[in-house]
Amino acid sequence: MTRHAREPESLLPLTAVAFEILLTLSDGDCHGYHIMQEVERRTSGAIVLHPGTLYRALARLLDEALIDERGDRPSKGDDARRRYYSLTPFGREVLGAEASRLERQVREARARRLVRREGR
Amino acid sequence: MTRVLGWLFRGALALYPPAFRSRFGPAMTQAFDDRLIAHQAEHHRVAAWLFGARGIANTAANGLAERWSARGYRSTGDRSGNRFGTIAQDVAYAWRVIRRRPALSATAVLTLAIGTGASTAIFSLVDAALLRPLPFNKPAELVNVAQTFNGAATQVSLENLLDWKRESRTLAAITPMQAQSVNLTGVAEPDRLRGGFVTSDFFAVTRVAPAIGRPFTAADDVRGARAVGVLDHAVWQARFGGDRGILGRTITLNNTPVTVVGVMPEGFRFPYDTIEVWLPIWQFTGGLARGDRSLVAVGRLGPGVQLSHAQAELSAIAAQLADTFPDQNKGRGVQIQPYQRWLTSGIGFPLGLVFGLVLLLLVVAASNVTSLQLGASLERRTELGVRVALGASRLRLARQLLVEHGVLAMIGGAAGVGIAAALVPRAVSAAPLQIFGLDRVELDWRVLLFAFAVTVVAGLASGIVPALHWTSRDAAGRASARVTADRRITRLRSGLVVAQVALAAVLLVASGLIVQSYGALLHVDAGFDPDRVLTLEYRLPRNKYATPAAQTAFHDDVVRQVSGVPGVEIAAVARALPFSGNAGTVGTLTDPAAPDSAAQATGMNTVSEGYFAAMRIPLIAGRVFAEADQATSDRVVVVSRTFAEQAWPGVSAIGREVRFAGLAFKTRVIGVVGDVRHAGLDDGNGRAIYASNRQNPGIFMTLVARTSGDPIALNAAVRRAIWSIDADQPMWKVRTLGSLVDRSLDLERFLIGVLGLFGISALVLAGVGLSGVVAQSVGQRTREIGVRLALGATPSAAARLIVSSGLSVTAIGLVLGLPLALLVSRLMGSVLRGDGSTSVAIWLVVALVLGVTSFAACVVPARRAAAIDPARTLRN
Numbered sequence: 004m005t006r007h008a009r010e011p012e013s014l015l016p017l018t019a020v021a022f023e024i025l026l027t028l029s030d031g032d033c034h035g036y037h038i039m040q041e042v043e044r045r046t047s048g049a050i051v052l053h054p055g056t057l058y059r060a061l062a063r064l065l066d067e068a069l070i071d072e073r074g075d076r077p078s079k080g081d082d083a084r085r086r087y088y089s090l091t092p093f094g095r096e097v098l099g100a101e102a103s104r105l106e107r108q109v110r111e112a113r114a115r116r117l118v119r120r121e122g123r
Numbered sequence: 124m125t126r127v128l129g130w131l132f133r134g135a136l137a138l139y140p141p142a143f144r145s146r147f148g149p150a151m152t153q154a155f156d157d158r159l160i161a162h163q164a165e166h167h168r169v170a171a172w173l174f175g176a177r178g179i180a181n182t183a184a185n186g187l188a189e190r191w192s193a194r195g196y197r198s199t200g201d202r203s204g205n206r207f208g209t210i211a212q213d214v215a216y217a218w219r220v221i222r223r224r225p226a227l228s229a230t231a232v233l234t235l236a237i238g239t240g241a242s243t244a245i246f247s248l249v250d251a252a253l254l255r256p257l258p259f260n261k262p263a264e265l266v267n268v269a270q271t272f273n274g275a276a277t278q279v280s281l282e283n284l285l286d287w288k289r290e291s292r293t294l295a296a297i298t299p300m301q302a303q304s305v306n307l308t309g310v311a312e313p314d315r316l317r318g319g320f321v322t323s324d325f326f327a328v329t330r331v332a333p334a335i336g337r338p339f340t341a342a343d344d345v346r347g348a349r350a351v352g353v354l355d356h357a358v359w360q361a362r363f364g365g366d367r368g369i370l371g372r373t374i375t376l377n378n379t380p381v382t383v384v385g386v387m388p389e390g391f392r393f394p395y396d397t398i399e400v401w402l403p404i405w406q407f408t409g410g411l412a413r414g415d416r417s418l419v420a421v422g423r424l425g426p427g428v429q430l431s432h433a434q435a436e437l438s439a440i441a442a443q444l445a446d447t448f449p450d451q452n453k454g455r456g457v458q459i460q461p462y463q464r465w466l467t468s469g470i471g472f473p474l475g476l477v478f479g480l481v482l483l484l485l486v487v488a489a490s491n492v493t494s495l496q497l498g499a500s501l502e503r504r505t506e507l508g509v510r511v512a513l514g515a516s517r518l519r520l521a522r523q524l525l526v527e528h529g530v531l532a533m534i535g536g537a538a539g540v541g542i543a544a545a546l547v548p549r550a551v552s553a554a555p556l557q558i559f560g561l562d563r564v565e566l567d568w569r570v571l572l573f574a575f576a577v578t579v580v581a582g583l584a585s586g587i588v589p590a591l592h593w594t595s596r597d598a599a600g601r602a603s604a605r606v607t608a609d610r611r612i613t614r615l616r617s618g619l620v621v622a623q624v625a626l627a628a629v630l631l632v633a634s635g636l637i638v639q640s641y642g643a644l645l646h647v648d649a650g651f652d653p654d655r656v657l658t659l660e661y662r663l664p665r666n667k668y669a670t671p672a673a674q675t676a677f678h679d680d681v682v683r684q685v686s687g688v689p690g691v692e693i694a695a696v697a698r699a700l701p702f703s704g705n706a707g708t709v710g711t712l713t714d715p716a717a718p719d720s721a722a723q724a725t726g727m728n729t730v731s732e733g734y735f736a737a738m739r740i741p742l743i744a745g746r747v748f749a750e751a752d753q754a755t756s757d758r759v760v761v762v763s764r765t766f767a768e769q770a771w772p773g774v775s776a777i778g779r780e781v782r783f784a785g786l787a788f789k790t791r792v793i794g795v796v797g798d799v800r801h802a803g804l805d806d807g808n809g810r811a812i813y814a815s816n817r818q819n820p821g822i823f824m825t826l827v828a829r830t831s832g833d834p835i836a837l838n839a840a841v842r843r844a845i846w847s848i849d850a851d852q853p854m855w856k857v858r859t860l861g862s863l864v865d866r867s868l869d870l871e872r873f874l875i876g877v878l879g880l881f882g883i884s885a886l887v888l889a890g891v892g893l894s895g896v897v898a899q900s901v902g903q904r905t906r907e908i909g910v911r912l913a914l915g916a917t918p919s920a921a922a923r924l925i926v927s928s929g930l931s932v933t934a935i936g937l938v939l940g941l942p943l944a945l946l947v948s949r950l951m952g953s954v955l956r957g958d959g960s961t962s963v964a965i966w967l968v969v970a971l972v973l974g975v976t977s978f979a980a981c982v983v984p985a986r987r988a989a990a991i992d993p994a995r996t997l998r999n
Contacts, residue, residue: 036154040161053178054151054158055135055185062143062189084149 011093011100014067020060023050025069025090025098032073032089035061061088069094128159128175135179138186151182217527227499228531230891231492235535235581237884238488240542243566243574245481245877247547248554249474250573251564253467257394258563260330261423266430267465268297268420268437271456279420281404282413283444283452287420288324290440293433296327297422299404300393306664307362308851309375315662315853316358316376319398320407328423329393336370336385339403343384346405352376353385353401376400377408378664378851394466408665408822414451421462434459473870473954477877480633480947483626484881485577491888492585494619496528497612498899500589521590525583528590532582540566540574553873588615609903616896617932623892624936624977625943627885628969632944633951634878635965640955641871649864650799650809651701652739656827656860657834657841658700661852663822671754671820677848678816678824682731684844685828690837692829695733696816700825701801702863703856710784711812713770722784725766726801726811729819735761735796737829738860745777745794748815758790758818765809767795781812790814803867827860834859874954886976889936894980897929901984908988909996918989925988929981930974937970944969 017025023042027033033041039052064070073087090098112118132155136148155178163171221228256262269276270283281299288297298321305318326338333353343351354369363369373380381402392398409417424433437457445452464471500507507520515523544566551564592612668674678696685694699705710722732748734740743764752759760781767776779792798809816824826845830837838857845854901908908921944966 034154035150036157039154039158053181054132054155055178055182057154058147058151059185059189062147084153086147086150 011096014069014097015101015104017097017101018060019050020052020056021064021069022098022101023052024057024060024064025094025101028070028088028090029095029098032087034085034087036085038088064094069097128172128179129156131179132175132182135183135186138183138190140190143189155182213523213526214530216523217530220527221531224499227495231495231531231585232535232538234488234491234495234888234891235532235578235585236538236542237888238485238581239536239539239574239577240546241539241881241884242478242481242485242577243539243543243570244546244550245478246573247543247564247566247570248550249478250569252474253471255563255569257463257466262463263461264295264424264426264428265328265462266294266422266424266433266459267462268294268422269458269460269465270416270441271458272454274456276458277455278416279418280413280416280451281411281418283441284418284420286444287437287440287457290443291433291436293425293428293436294422295425296324297420298322298324298328299418300325300421301404301407301409301418302398303407303409304660304662304853304855305376305400305402306378306662306851306853307374307376308378308853310362313851313853315855316399317397318376319393319401320404321401322404325401325421328421330423331388331391333385334388335367336383338385339401343403344405348403348405350376350379350381350406351384351403352381353387354383355397355399355401356387356389356391358399359386376402377406378667379406381406408662412451413448422459430459430461473874476950476954477874480630480878480881483630484885485581487623487626487630487885487888489581489584490619490622491892492528492531492581493588494616494623494892495895496585496589497592497616497619498895500524500592501609501612501899524590525586528586529579529582532578532585535581536574536578539578540571543570543574550873550877553876554869613896613900613903616892616899620889620892620896620932621936621939623885623889624933624973625940627882627889628937628940628973629944629947630878630885631882631969631972632965633947634875634882635969636948636951636955637871637874637878639965641868641875644804644868644871647800647804649701649804650740650797651860653860653864655830655832655834656737657830657837657857658703658825658827658860658863659841659854659857660703660823660825661845661854662824663852665822668822674820674822675754675817678731678820680848681824681826681845682733684847685826685841686733688828688837688840688844690830690832691841692831693733693737694826694828695731695737696824696826697731697734698729698816698821698824699727699801700827700860700863701738701799702803702860702867703825705825706801709812711766712782712784713779715780715782715789719784723810726763726808727814728801728811729814729816729821731816734813734827737827738799739829740799741797743795743797744775745792747794747796748813748817752793752815752817754817754820758788759793759815760790761794761796761813762792763798763809763811764795765798766811767792769810804864826854870954886972889973890976890980893929893932893977894984896932897925897981898984898987900928901925901988904988905991905996908991909993912991913993913997921991922985922989925985926978926981929984930977933973933977937973941966 023046024038027038027041027045035054035057039054039057042050042052061070065072068091070088071091073089109118129152132152136144136151139148155175158178159171159175162174166174257265259265268279268284268287270279271277279299284297284299288294291297301320303318303320304315307314307316321339322344323339323341326332332338334356336353338353339351342348352374354363359365359369369383369386371382371384373382375381387401404411404418409415424430434457437459441452441455441457445455510520511517547564547566592615663674663677668677682694682696685691688694699707707727708724709727710719711725712719712722714721730748732750735742735747744767745761747761748759762770762776762781770776770781771779776792776795780789781792782789796813799811800806800809801811826841828834828837828841835858842854842857845852908924911924912918912921
């Protein structure tokens with residue numbers, strides 16, 4: 004696709020939802036329900052994905068070719084309605100670009116001593 | 124539950140474009156179901172349901188968004204998830220539009236603020252008084268149990284209550300509850316405490332245990348056991364310094380030593396009365412026999428027990444009791460109802476009515492803003508047209524208009540919450556005392572949520588009409604369609620004004636009815652003169668004044684000592700003062716041969732010689748009581764005029780015999796006095812009989828002292844006079860008779876204030892709405908009016924044309940409002956008092972007021988019409 008010729012930076016900044024979805028898929032392929040659970044767990048409930056938000060975001064990411072839908076399914080006994088998604092190489096690039104952008108921002112914030120230490 | 128949510132979810136999926144739905148629908152459903160099941164396992168049912176509902180709302184919203192974007196309505200730059208950017212853009216743009224038209228925006232904000240503020244304020248009252256559950260563990264299990272006689276609820280006798288408790292399997296606990304003041308002595312200043320008389324079940328009913336010490340046990344319930352008491356927290360703090368050593372100490376209540384065994388937790392309040400000390404029921408000084416029905420019963424249903432089951436069971440038990448004790452229980456049943464409903468039975472309907480009416484005001488406000496915005500949007504035709512020409516989709520325009528209204532509504536809603544915050548304390552202090560729970564009124568999250576919901580609905584409602592209009596095909600488009608579109612807007616606005624006038628008429632009629640009812644009550648003759656009368660109550664300790672002679676002697680001393688206080692003209696005592704809530708009823712027989720069953724209910728009072736003079740109740744025939752009417756002399760009574768006329772029509776009542784049902788002795792009528800409205804100004808039952816306090820002594824009395832000056836100034840002197848007889852005798856409810864009469868009109872005054880405010884607001888809003896529409900129609904008809912003027916019409920005829928068009932809108936509104944107003948006045952029937960309503964007169968007054976307002980609203984546009992220059996109009 005011609006879209007692959009685009010610079011990853013042209014898609015930045017990603018929405019928080021898109022970022023979290025890509026981050027989840029970077030660990031390996033998974034289905035929608037698993038993405039919901041994983042995002043909620045990782046953000047301690049700060050981001051709760053409902054089906055509407057999730058699938059609309061997935062549709063956009065598919066359009067932009069950041070993710071792909073897998074034709075096969077990992078295990079036999081799985082519910083036939085489930086769909087599995089995987090990160091495309093371009094998606095991985097975009098995710099990396101977004102992460103670098105965020106890191107630059109955090110670095111700026113840290114330089115101003117704005118970052119609070121968590122826990123401990 | 125899961126199934127319902129599943130259906131709703133599939134319904135939400137229907138909002139997506141078919142292509143999206145067929146691609147993702149099954150996976151979305153799968154994810155939704157999995158999610159819900161997982162959530163249910165971990166959370167409470169309600170939480171899971173809410174979670175599911177949020178998921179559905181989210182899915183529906185995204186479905187709409189997806190559908191719009193699929194139709195190519197996406198604005199440029201609306202990339203995945205960048206939606207927020209455009210909304211921010213919309214809000215920023217809306218803010219610019221709002222600021223560009225400060226007068227219009229301020230009017231809209233103010234109008235919405237009035238609507239949301241008033242409804243939020245009323246909702247906070249309704250919420251506190253009616254909706255919020257009582258502050259007890261499992262409050263839905265609490266019930267009121269009443270006895271019934273021929274279907275009407277009566278109070279309960281202790282013996283019956285104890286039998287219910289013994290027999291019932293549906294009630295987990297049941298306690299009598301009787302509030303009566305008790306004398307606290309043995310302290311520096313004797314005082315009364317408000318006592319609450321209960322059984323040990325009280326603590327099981329409320330599920331509240333004392334904060335320190337112990338609750339009552341079954342052993343405490345036994346008559347003659349060591350007298351114990353549990354203190355209210357506030358009294359413990361105020362009178363006993365919060366000393367934990369109070370446990371086990373003895374205080375003197377009603378001249379009896381009572382051991383304090385516990386202190387209730389801070390803030391505990393049983394919603395019946397403010398109780399300061401809880402005591403076992405057997406210490407109650409009133410009658411506790413099976414025939415004495417003087418108690419309120421509060422129970423708690425067993426877990427999972429249906430109200431109807433408890434009712435059926437208790438009815439069966441009552442039937443048995445009627446068989447076993449026919450003398451006391453024949454024809455008597457049991458009625459059980461949720462405790463909260465019982466508590467709010469007097470106020471639920473008036474409050475609900477006020478709430479319904481405030482929603483009408485809200486509708487008026489929202490339709491006013493709609494009309495205002497429709498009119499204003501005409502001036503924006505060019506702007507909107509340019510945006511369409513530049514490629515803005517109709518959807519984008521609609522969203523823009525909705526966002527504008529949303530922003531205005533939010534500002535209005537915030538201002539409304541401010542108005543509510545200012546109104547609520549006022550409304551609470553003006554509210555009648557009988558509204559329980561008003562001390563709980565606060566602008567908490569429930570109220571704010573209501574305000575938010577009202578704001579969103581009002582904003583959407585006022586924005587949807589302009590949005591639909593401007594996105595219809597011809598509105599913003601071709602010039603040829605413009606005239607039609609403008610006419611349509613005027614028609615729409617006229618329709619909205621008609622609705623406003625109709626609803627304003629309803630609100631004005633409602634407040635008119637209340638004002639009329641209040642006015643009628645003010646002119647009612649209570650039968651006595653409430654001005655310059657000081658009253659107070661006291662109850663003698665029975666073990667100190669044991670004999671009737673001792674009690675009579677004390678009351679005599681009170682009358683004598685208080686009469687001697689400078690400034691007191693006449694002093695007297697009475698058992699039951701009118702408007703005080705104290706009252707007695709007896710069955711009387713005026714036919715010597717008639718059986719007890721023929722007795723007629725009659726209001727009963729026991730008074731001293733000077734009572735009728737002190738109250739200025741006129742003597743119509745015979746004489747009033749005298750010192751010669753002693754306990755040992757013939758029993759005599761005074762009857763009211765109505766009593767005399769009903770018993771002995773056309774002949775003198777003096778010397779006739781009256782017998783009391785269930786009592787052997789006879790009494791002779793010595794005098795007839797004027798009727799008194801005992802229970803309130805609308806109490807039209809004039810049947811009353813008076814006995815002399817010497818012949819019918821008792822421990823409870825009310826002092827009545829007519830004074831020459833300000834009665835309350837004599838407060839201290841009168842109390843000192845009574846303490847000169849017994850320094851240990853507490854007294855309470857020191858107040859004027861006038862304040863009692865005044866208090867009885869609290870509900871009317873509250874309703875007048877609230878409904879009057881609604882009515883005036885609606886009137887002003889309708890006037891503003893009409894004025895706007897008429898002004899717009901003048902603008903549109905400039906050409907037509909110009910032609911008329913050119914053809915020889917006079918300017919005043921042009922002005923008349925405009926005024927009559929405005930008045931005809933009002934007339935239609937009045938006609939349409941009439942049936943609704945009739946419905947509301949019928950609904951208000953139970954709230955209205957006095958001698959019936961003449962709603963026709965009120966309707967005419969309201970029509971006149973609206974007519975005058977409409978005329979005033981038309982004046983400025985009409986003058987503009989008269990000033991139209993025909994020559995210039997025709998040239999253009």
